[in-house]
Amino acid sequence: xxxxxxxxxxxxxxxxxxxxxxxxxxxxxxxxxxxxxxxxxxxxxxxxxxxxxxxxxxxxxxxxxxxxxxxxxxxxxxxxxxxxxxxxxxxxxxxxxxxxxxxxxxxxxxxxxxxxxxxxxxxxxxxxxxxxxxxxxxxxxxxxxxxxxxxxxxxxxxxxxxxxxxxxxxxxxxxxxxxxxxxxxxxxxxxxxxxxxxxxxxxxxxxxxxxxxxxxxxxxxxxxxxxxxxxxxxxxxxxxxxxxxxxxxxxxxxxxxxxxxxxxxxxxxxxxxxxxxxxxxxxxxxxxxxxxxxxxxxxxxxxxxxxxxxxxxxxxxxxxxxxxxxxxxxxxxxxxxxxxxxxxxxxxxxxxxxxxxxxxxxxxxxxxxxxxxxxxxxxxxxxxxxxxxxxxxxxxxxxxxxxxxxxxxxxxxxxxxxxxxxxxxxxxxxxxxxxxxxxxxxxxxxxxxxxxxxxxxxxxxxxxxxxxxxxxxxxxxxxxxxxxxxxxxxxxxxxxxxxxxxxxxxxxxxxxxxxxxxxxxxxxxxxxxxxxxxxxxxxxxxxxxxxxxxxxxxxxxxxxxxxxxxxxxxxxxxx
Numbered sequence: 001x002x003x004x005x006x007x008x009x010x011x012x013x014x015x016x017x018x019x020x021x022x023x024x025x026x027x028x029x030x031x032x033x034x035x036x037x038x039x040x041x042x043x044x045x046x047x048x049x050x051x052x053x054x055x056x057x058x059x060x061x062x063x064x065x066x067x068x069x070x071x072x073x074x075x076x077x078x079x080x081x082x083x084x085x086x087x088x089x090x091x092x093x094x095x096x097x098x099x100x101x102x103x104x105x106x107x108x109x110x111x112x113x114x115x116x117x118x119x120x121x122x123x124x125x126x127x128x129x130x131x132x133x134x135x136x137x138x139x140x141x142x143x144x145x146x147x148x149x150x151x152x153x154x155x156x157x158x159x160x161x162x163x164x165x166x167x168x169x170x171x172x173x174x175x176x177x178x179x180x181x182x183x184x185x186x187x188x189x190x191x192x193x194x195x196x197x198x199x200x201x202x203x204x205x206x207x208x209x210x211x212x213x214x215x216x217x218x219x220x221x222x223x224x225x226x227x228x229x230x231x232x233x234x235x236x237x238x239x240x241x242x243x244x245x246x247x248x249x250x251x252x253x254x255x256x257x258x259x260x261x262x263x264x265x266x267x268x269x270x271x272x273x274x275x276x277x278x279x280x281x282x283x284x285x286x287x288x289x290x291x292x293x294x295x296x297x298x299x300x301x302x303x304x305x306x307x308x309x310x311x312x313x314x315x316x317x318x319x320x321x322x323x324x325x326x327x328x329x330x331x332x333x334x335x336x337x338x339x340x341x342x343x344x345x346x347x348x349x350x351x352x353x354x355x356x357x358x359x360x361x362x363x364x365x366x367x368x369x370x371x372x373x374x375x376x377x378x379x380x381x382x383x384x385x386x387x388x389x390x391x392x393x394x395x396x397x398x399x400x401x402x403x404x405x406x407x408x409x410x411x412x413x414x415x416x417x418x419x420x421x422x423x424x425x426x427x428x429x430x431x432x433x434x435x436x437x438x439x440x441x442x443x444x445x446x447x448x449x450x451x452x453x454x455x456x457x458x459x460x461x462x463x464x465x466x467x468x469x470x471x472x473x474x475x476x477x478x479x480x481x482x483x484x485x486x487x488x489x490x491x492x493x494x495x496x497x498x499x500x501x502x503x504x505x506x507x508x509x510x511x512x513x514x515x516x517x518x519x520x521x522x523x524x525x526x527x528x529x530x531x532x533x534x535x536x537x538x539x540x541x542x543x544x545x546x547x548x549x550x551x552x553x554x555x556x557x558x559x560x561x562x563x564x565x566x567x568x569x570x571x572x573x574x575x
Contacts, residue, residue: 096136179254194233261339263281301350386466479497
């Protein structure tokens with residue numbers, strides 16, 4: 001039958017009947033409380049604080065206000081940091097670097113505190129001065145220091161992990177040794193906490209103390225020897241005893257003051273393109289080098305300055321030391337200045353106004369009779385060149401003497417009239433129209449030719465360093481051909497003559513059959529070939545009996561000899 005209204009599904013609870021859904025919730029609540037209580041009791045008996053913390057966390061998830069659970073959880077410390085390493089660093093300022101790894105605990109939020117204390121290890125996060133976790137940039141000097149890192153979770157702290165004791169004793173700062181002429185001078189900044197500064201110099205495997213003040217020292221020593229110094233700070237320990245730091249080690253080589261380069265000569269034709277060879281007499285003291293300035297040097301010659309002052313006012317350019325001097329690449333116009341460097345000082349030497357007018361490259365000159373043909377690669381961005389020449393051995397020798405005196409600064413150019421060359425300005429258009437340059441020169445005379453680029457500097461015409469070539473005199477050697485002997489044993493004699501005795505480097509006698517004269521040795525059959533032939537003299541060879549007409553002619557590859565052919569009737573045989 002039917003039950004009374006509201007009576008379906010009822011059951012008794014605590015002496016009173018509850019609705020079914022409420023009864024289910026109540027049962028679930030009782031189960032959650034029972035489970036949370038068991039977790040709390042298990043946490044109380046758990047020796048592992050991390051596992052206990054997680055048990056309590058699970059209990060609080062079931063019952064947020066479970067009595068005693070939250071308080072117990074806040075009092076569970078994490079595992080301590082396993083190790084802490086503290087090391088002293090002195091650059092740029094004294095500091096202590098702190099290296100450590102996080103606590104092995106992974107339960108909950110673990111925080112860390114780093115503290116520093118003098119004379120004994122810290123006992124907790126509040127027992128000492130707090131410092132950054134990885135670096136102490138302001139450590140006390142000359143006292144025993146202890147550092148501790150403490151892992152904290154909630155209200156509980158792990159046992160501190162300690163490093164120390166350590167001592168921070170800074171070395172002298174900004175130590176500089178300056179060499180002089182037979183002297184060494186030292187300067188530094190002494191740490192305020194240091195009692196004094198001690199200086200030692202290495203000598204025969206030991207160290208000799210050097211008298212020094214709080215801010216520096218100076219002592220006389222022989223030149224040319226490298227000396228090794230150790231500059232130390234001296235501190236007093238807690239008992240008043242001196243303790244010396246390892247020190248700052250430096251070496252220095254005192255030397256005589258650098259000597260300037262008094263004279264120099266510049267040759268732009270001695271190196272590769274854009275290279276200039278600077279010749280000078282090497283100074284007795286110091287290392288010479290060439291620098292570049294945009295304007296005339298402000299220092300007088302022989303001035304001795306700090307190297308830094310020279311470096312700031314000049315531009316360093318590639319220097320390559322050679323047996324002849326220094327090969328440099330200025331790269332642009334300016335003033336070439338020779339400076340001699342020794343340790344920290346430099347002596348100002350000779351200077352040269354350099355106009356970036358490189359000499360023409362691949363200059364060649366070829367003699368063709370009484371005319372010398374001149375050719376070269378026209379310089380880039382140059383509109384005009386100057387061609388100069390001297391004819392005759394005396395004129396060439398005098399010109400070279402004058403050039404050497406000018407380079408040494410002992411004479412001004414043009415003071416020797418007999419050394420004055422012929423000169424002519426040539427434009428690029430004229431050079432290309434003529435296919436080169438031509439100079440009339442007697443074959444018996446040598447000639448020295450120079451070609452230099454021309455430009456403008458400070459509104460004045462400037463001639464660059466020339467490329468120079470010499471063409472030696474060509475000696476005329478006459479030869480005659482004389483046939484002799486019976487028809488069955490004909491001979492040919494070559495008679496040589498010249499205005500002066502000489503030797504021809506090579507001579508070749510050629511026979512060519514037919515009507516065409518031979519113009520080179522390969523045009524016919526060689527009847528005879530000789531070297532170092534004396535002139536005057538004669539040479540005899542058997543003469544073949546060719547059928548038909550033929551030609552005979554002599555050739556030489558000696559560059560200073562020109563053969564003069566005899567009359568055609570002596571060269572040509574019509575039969």
